[in-house]
Structures are given as structure tokens and as C-alpha cells.
Amino acid sequence: MITSEKVNDLYSRLYSEAEAGGYHLNPDEEFTRDLIEALLINTQRYGYQSCPCRLADGVRDQDLDIICPCDYRDPDLTEFGACYCALYVSGEIARGEGEVRSIPERRPSQRDRSHEGQRGKGEEEKHADGEQHGGGGAWEKEPTYPVWRCPVCGYLCAREHPPEKCPICKADKDHFKRFL
Amino acid sequence: MITSEKVNDLYSRLYSEAEAGGYHLNPDEEFTRDLIEALLINTQRYGYQSCPCRLADGVRDQDLDIICPCDYRDPDLTEFGACYCALYVSGEIARGEGEVRSIPERRPSQRDRSHEGQRGKGEEEKHADGEQHGGGGAWEKEPTYPVWRCPVCGYLCAREHPPEKCPICKADKDHFKRFL
Amino acid sequence: MITSEKVNDLYSRLYSEAEAGGYHLNPDEEFTRDLIEALLINTQRYGYQSCPCRLADGVRDQDLDIICPCDYRDPDLTEFGACYCALYVSGEIARGEGEVRSIPERRPSQRDRSHEGQRGKGEEEKHADGEQHGGGGAWEKEPTYPVWRCPVCGYLCAREHPPEKCPICKADKDHFKRFL
Numbered sequence: 001m002i003t004s005e006k007v008n009d010l011y012s013r014l015y016s017e018a019e020a021g022g023y024h025l026n027p028d029e030e031f032t033r034d035l036i037e038a039l040l041i042n043t044q045r046y047g048y049q050s051c052p053c054r055l056a057d058g059v060r061d062q063d064l065d066i067i068c069p070c071d072y073r074d075p076d077l078t079e080f081g082a083c084y085c086a087l088y089v090s091g092e093i094a095r096g097e098g099e100v101r102s103i104p105e106r107r108p109s110q111r112d113r114s115h116e117g118q119r120g121k122g123e124e125e126k127h128a129d130g131e132q133h134g135g136g137g138a139w140e141k142e143p144t145y146p147v148w149r150c151p152v153c154g155y156l157c158a159r160e161h162p163p164e165k166c167p168i169c170k171a172d173k174d175h176f177k178r179f180l
Numbered sequence: 181m182i183t184s185e186k187v188n189d190l191y192s193r194l195y196s197e198a199e200a201g202g203y204h205l206n207p208d209e210e211f212t213r214d215l216i217e218a219l220l221i222n223t224q225r226y227g228y229q230s231c232p233c234r235l236a237d238g239v240r241d242q243d244l245d246i247i248c249p250c251d252y253r254d255p256d257l258t259e260f261g262a263c264y265c266a267l268y269v270s271g272e273i274a275r276g277e278g279e280v281r282s283i284p285e286r287r288p289s290q291r292d293r294s295h296e297g298q299r300g301k302g303e304e305e306k307h308a309d310g311e312q313h314g315g316g317g318a319w320e321k322e323p324t325y326p327v328w329r330c331p332v333c334g335y336l337c338a339r340e341h342p343p344e345k346c347p348i349c350k351a352d353k354d355h356f357k358r359f360l
Numbered sequence: 361m362i363t364s365e366k367v368n369d370l371y372s373r374l375y376s377e378a379e380a381g382g383y384h385l386n387p388d389e390e391f392t393r394d395l396i397e398a399l400l401i402n403t404q405r406y407g408y409q410s411c412p413c414r415l416a417d418g419v420r421d422q423d424l425d426i427i428c429p430c431d432y433r434d435p436d437l438t439e440f441g442a443c444y445c446a447l448y449v450s451g452e453i454a455r456g457e458g459e460v461r462s463i464p465e466r467r468p469s470q471r472d473r474s475h476e477g478q479r480g481k482g483e484e485e486k487h488a489d490g491e492q493h494g495g496g497g498a499w500e501k502e503p504t505y506p507v508w509r510c511p512v513c514g515y516l517c518a519r520e521h522p523p524e525k526c527p528i529c530k531a532d533k534d535h536f537k538r539f540l
Binding site for chain 2: 020149151152153154155156168169170171172174175179
């Protein structure tokens, strides 16, 4: 059973982690509590914190991209100011200066994911260096990502667009410059 | 009007963010409060937290390098143990084991900045890939920076010199090694 | 003299820093307090926080790899779920779902370290660019490390294996993909 205390604990952990990294939870507390309860239910059911708004497969490897925070959160924050569930929102929306809009599903269809997985596997073999990578470890499949640099602290990250805030020094997105 | 409460709020946010990233605010509280009040006044005036010790242009794009924390903070911390305003200081000075000295202006003159901007724009066109970069997004102009690696946690950053502390694992600067 | 208050202060600082970066202190408080006291004794004796479980040379440059957190912590966490001293442990052990095993010494012998140092120095001269690197600054000696990318936030790090958690967005290790 998901007690109110467990929801509070996860809420406060996710809140601190979000703020520390320059992210924000949805300021609508009731809405956010419901999503956090759903995360706890999914953790009980599957053993991992699968996205509350998407149908999980139940196999961790197949669901890796939708374990919260999901692989689609940051591109959705950039484009729509909120993730697919609206658990995470932009600073603008967190400050009450904007509204959450409807967010289209960015996750590729199951068919496309399994094709990509097969291509991915080929790539992996091609690059294989015989090493055991201890958990993480597939080679990044296409597409590769540009590397962004924070000109204040030198933080580097590889993603489609720069983050809303530098997670280290909190410089705004428009400070970032492309490095590679 | 800048209330004392607003100064307190920003003070405590900047303090936590600084400490979390391995940085330090000036331990002289009265001096630091005055700078933080000036940051709030600049935010009201310009819409962004422009450096309290420099003359802002008033156009965000022209002032990007002096939005606090500014692009010159970290090189000044490395060389002088404090940023230009002495809002941020080294661990040594934060612990009261050193004094803030006078810090020369590192920002290029307006004339040099606008030349650089023009060169920068040329570069940008040359590298342009037709993509919309969502806010951040100019290609890094010359000079490029060495990439440093923390041998404890593997953190990478691109800057003239390594940071005083690794923002992730707090290893000291002399642990860092050049990676690229 | 190491007062109980000083132990508490360092304990709480190390605890917050560990959790913020996705690391964990050993949950056995008495054991952990003893290690932290030993860190404080070493700091008094040598001027730096040398590993409590290894014999320090007393010269910072020679001991750089065993200043806590040491260069061997993260590979030991990956392979054994704990660092050599068991001051830092994996999430599994922190949650009481695993036991600390005996951890072999990963640090090269003094003889191998000094050979490596000599090779290192040669490398450094070869790459030297006449610049003063302000503290950190030897070129990374062989081996170089793979670069891992967090697909959620784009965090990059260079290390043998990905970290247990992304220090920025807390994604688990199996999310990471090799980037370079």
C-alpha cells in the first residue's frame, strides 16, 4: 500500500533533486502528488519507476526510455515547457507565468523502437571492444548529439538543445555555446 | 521596492547553489547583502541579473557575459581568489585565510567585444547546420578550451583552468588532469 | 584534538555531498564516524584528507590518488559495491539489501606508481604548451577513458564504467550510453 508518508518522502526527494539540477516539479501540488503516487505504484508493480502516463512493457530493458525522468523529458521541456506527464515543468510555468499545453507523444512507436533496437545492436557489435561495461554500456546509436558548453563554469553536456539552466552554476540556456 | 525579505531569499538561494557546486559567497555578510540588493535592482531594471559592478548595456544579448555569475568569475577566482565584484571568493578567502585584492577588469573593451561578435557571427554562418537551437546556440568562438577530467568521478569540463573543486565529488583542483 | 562536534560537521557535509551526487555513505553510523574521525586526524597530520585505510607518504603529490574520495572509489563501487574503506557504498548496500565484502587493493604498488609517474612526466613534457595550468594540469596519462552520456540530461563523464546514478538527474547506470 502506498502510504501518504511514502508519497511525501518521494515528493520531497524529487523536489530537491529537481531544484538542485535546475529543474522544477509542477507547482500544482495535488496534481503532482497523484503522479508521484502513480510512480510508487509502478515501482511496486514493475520494480522500477515507470512513467505514470505511458503503458509499460514490464521488462526493464524495453522500458528504459520511460523510466522517470524519461529520455523525452528534456526535449519536451525545451519545446513545450513541460514533460509528457507535466510532472516536470519549465521555470516559466513553475513561476506561474505560463500554462501547460497539450504535449504530443515524442516516444517512437513500438515498431520503430524495435527496429532501432536492431540497428542499435548491429552498431554495438561493430564497435564492440570485448570489454564488460558493468551495466550501462551500449554505444550511443545514431543520432549523435551536439556538445554544449556553459561559458561560466565550463560544464559540458551532449543533447539536442542546451538545458534551461546549467545544473552546476545555474546560468540560463542562452549562455550556452556549441562546443563540439 | 527591494524588501529585506527578497534580499534574504536570493542570498540563501545563491549561498546553497554556490556551496553545492564547490563555490563560495564572500563571508562578509553586509558587503554581500549590498551586492545581492544591487543584483535585485538590476533584475528590476533590465529583466536580468546584471553584474552590480559593471555598466550594463540594457540589451540582454550585449550583456550576456556579465549576467551574474559572469563569464569572468571562474578565471578571476583562479587568478585572484575572487570575482570582479568579490561576490564569489575562493575557499581560502571564504575560510578567512586570505584577503581580497584589487581585481583588474578582464572583460574585453566594448570595441573588442563588438569585433569578436562580428567574427563570431561569421563563424556561426560557416558552421550553420540549418538547425534551430532553441535559445542557446552560437558555435563556440575562438579560443576553444582544454577539457579537464576529475580522476575521482570522471566529471568533464572545458575551461582555461580546472575548477577549485569538482562540482560533483568535491575533489580539489590539483586532482584534475587534462583530457582533451 | 578531534572533538565530537568536528566529526558531526564533517559527517553531515560528506553525507549531503554524497547524496547530492548520487553516492552513499556507509549506513553503519558508528563505523562511519570512526572513519570520519580518522580523516580528520589525517588532515591534521598531513594537511589533506588522506585515506584512513592506507599508509600515506606525507607528500601531497605522492598521495593525490588516495585523498578521500580517492581515485579508486568509483571503480570499487562498480565492482564491489563499496570503496576500499567501505566509507562509500552502493545504493543496494546503503538500503541494507547487500553486504560489504572484502575489497582487494586496487592502488598500484609504489614501484608501479613511480614508473607511471616517470612515464607521465615524459608525456607531460611532450604535450607541454608553455601554459601555466593553475594547479591541476598534468595531461591525462594512459589509459584514456570512454566517455559516457546520460540520455536523460546529456551529462558526460569519462570513466571506466558509468556511475551508479547520474549526478545531475539521478538516472540509473543502465541508462548511460557510450558517447566517445
